Amino acid sequence: MGTERSVEAERFARLMRELKERAGLSYGVLARRLHTSTSTLHRYCKGEAVPAEFAVVDRFARACGAEREEAVELHRAWLLADARRRAGTATGVGAAAVEPPAPPAPSASASSEEPSSERAPVVVPVVRYGRLRRRVLALAVSGVVAGAVVAALVVAAPERGRDGSPAVAASAGPTGSAPGSPSRAGSPAPSGAGTESPGTASAGATGGSGASPSAAPDAGAATDGAPSGAASGPAPGSGGSPAPPAGVAPLGVAVRSHVWASGCDHAYLTDRAPTAVPAPPVQADAPGWARAQRAVHAGTQIVEVTLHGKGEGAVVLEGLEVRVAARRTPPAWNVYRMSQGCGGALTPATFAVNLDAPRPLARGVAGNDAGEPLPAPTFPMRVSAAEPVVLRVEAATTGCDCDWYLDLRWSGPEGSGTLRLDDGGPPWRISASGGRPAYGFATELGRWTR
Numbered sequence: 261m262g263t264e265r266s267v268e269a270e271r272f273a274r275l276m277r278e279l280k281e282r283a284g285l286s287y288g289v290l291a292r293r294l295h296t297s298t299s300t301l302h303r304y305c306k307g308e309a310v311p312a313e314f315a316v317v318d319r320f321a322r323a324c325g326a327e328r329e330e331a332v333e334l335h336r337a338w339l340l341a342d343a344r345r346r347a348g349t350a351t352g353v354g355a356a357a358v359e360p361p362a363p364p365a366p367s368a369s370a371s372s373e374e375p376s377s378e379r380a381p382v383v384v385p386v387v388r389y390g391r392l393r394r395r396v397l398a399l400a401v402s403g404v405v406a407g408a409v410v411a412a413l414v415v416a417a418p419e420r421g422r423d424g425s426p427a428v429a430a431s432a433g434p435t436g437s438a439p440g441s442p443s444r445a446g447s448p449a450p451s452g453a454g455t456e457s458p459g460t461a462s463a464g465a466t467g468g469s470g471a472s473p474s475a476a477p478d479a480g481a482a483t484d485g486a487p488s489g490a491a492s493g494p495a496p497g498s499g500g501s502p503a504p505p506a507g508v509a510p511l512g513v514a515v516r517s518h519v520w521a522s523g524c525d526h527a528y529l530t531d532r533a534p535t536a537v538p539a540p541p542v543q544a545d546a547p548g549w550a551r552a553q554r555a556v557h558a559g560t561q562i563v564e565v566t567l568h569g570k571g572e573g574a575v576v577l578e579g580l581e582v583r584v585a586a587r588r589t590p591p592a593w594n595v596y597r598m599s600q601g602c603g604g605a606l607t608p609a610t611f612a613v614n615l616d617a618p619r620p621l622a623r624g625v626a627g628n629d630a631g632e633p634l635p636a637p638t639f640p641m642r643v644s645a646a647e648p649v650v651l652r653v654e655a656a657t658t659g660c661d662c663d664w665y666l667d668l669r670w671s672g673p674e675g676s677g678t679l680r681l682d683d684g685g686p687p688w689r690i691s692a693s694g695g696r697p698a699y700g701f702a703t704e705l706g707r708w709t710r
Contacts, residue, residue: 265307268344272337273307279324279334280305293323310341312544313523315606509679510575510672511643512568517688518546519562519652522606524599527698528555529691531593534708540598540701558595558693560656562610563666565681568648573673577641577649581667581678582613582620585687588661593691595698596708609634613655615662615690622653622666661691 280290287305291298294316303309311317317338321331520526520543530537530553541549550556569575609627613620627634643649655664665682682688699708 268341272341283324514566527558529558530555557690565651569644574644575672578669580622586663590692610652615657663687
């Protein structure tokens with residue numbers, strides 16, 4: 261490959277080799293359990309590539325029978341290696357390559373990312389950590405470690421998105437909103453065709469005294485938004501951590517809005533001809549690809565939001581409100597499918613949203629992991645520094661070109677409020693694609709075909 265291996269990638273590979281050797285499993289057996297190829301797993305264990313998805317790391321740890329502490333250490337090493345790889349890609353410095361999701365092994369079906377505005381998001385499966393058994397307890401702990409590690413890496417790594425473009429800070433919203441109204445990261449003007457911006461969350465709160473909310477994206481460890489103002493320090497002699505300033509949600513947030521089903525199945529709409537559209541990217545590069553093609557999500561869009569509490573107190577997530585900012589007639593554009601078909605053993609639990617409904621709701625839907633049921637997510641949810649939560653929202657439309665966003669209601673020891681989740685200020689955009697010309701990329705021909 262001729263790829264320079266980073267120290268972080270070497271350490272991650274060493275931990276993988278140690279777990280594999282102790283488990284006594286062959287590369288072939290592990291590859292089937294990970295829904296990847298044997299050669300790809302070899303590259304992971306040699307430090308030549310870093311998995312693009314958190315799910316691969318978790319499955320590997322579980323397949324090898326890793327203890328909780330070992331799984332946390334492996335997840336921490338992956339976060340460091342992945343951040344170093346992305347930093348190297350953005351600056352042109354050699355680093356372990358990212359390995360796109362590989363074709364399925366002969367006996368198994370095949371099995372991540374919005375560019376961050378300030379910090380790299382933590383890619384994790386959808387789970388409610390507070391009620392999990394030992395099988396995924398390591399994920400909950402690793403989510404906390406993820407926040408701390410990513411925060412440290414932000415200092416050293418260039419502030420760039422997944423696609424290599426400069427990060428864009430979220431703008432502060434108005435401060436004169438009525439008490440209890442959600443704060444906003446700038447005016448949510450309808451987004452252009454494919455003018456994707458880094459996913460952010462605009463944090464707003466109304467305290468117990470009824471103070472007006474102010475938009476200030478949280479400065480948590482895994483947030484994609486711009487840092488909020490300086491937090492108020494503790495009273496002299498009081499000790500403890502500084503309390504968040506009034507009007508700021510006590511939550512760390514990371515948003516990804518270019519999540520593909522099984523890491524490979526997605527489609528985009530654009531007005532460009534097939535000869536003018538480049539080959540489909542891997543999921544990690546989708547935001548930049550879509551922005552360059554002025555493309556929008558076709559028919560469906562998956563958004564993942566990772567949240568963790570800040571400070572010693574817990575925060576309760578009370579519910580999600582779906583907001584449709586605009587509805588238009590779907591444009592007569594071409595559909596470009598990112599894969600000719602893929603699948604995986606994991607069907608995450610999710611919140612399903614029908615944007616065609618007069619008043620869309622976020623409805624919890626159960627999932628399945630290789631035959632093991634995953635309960636449907638429900639509110640309220642408890643979030644703390646030790647109990648992160650990942651919300652997966654799958655929106656769909658068959659009849660409109662929609663601009664939409666989410667309002668997340670929360671309450672905590674210092675008050676309550678609403679957190680707006682959107683595309684860095686503007687809402688997300690998704691358009692119906694029925695009856696439009698659909699193209700798939702023929703690798704052997706090097707072009708798009710119908």
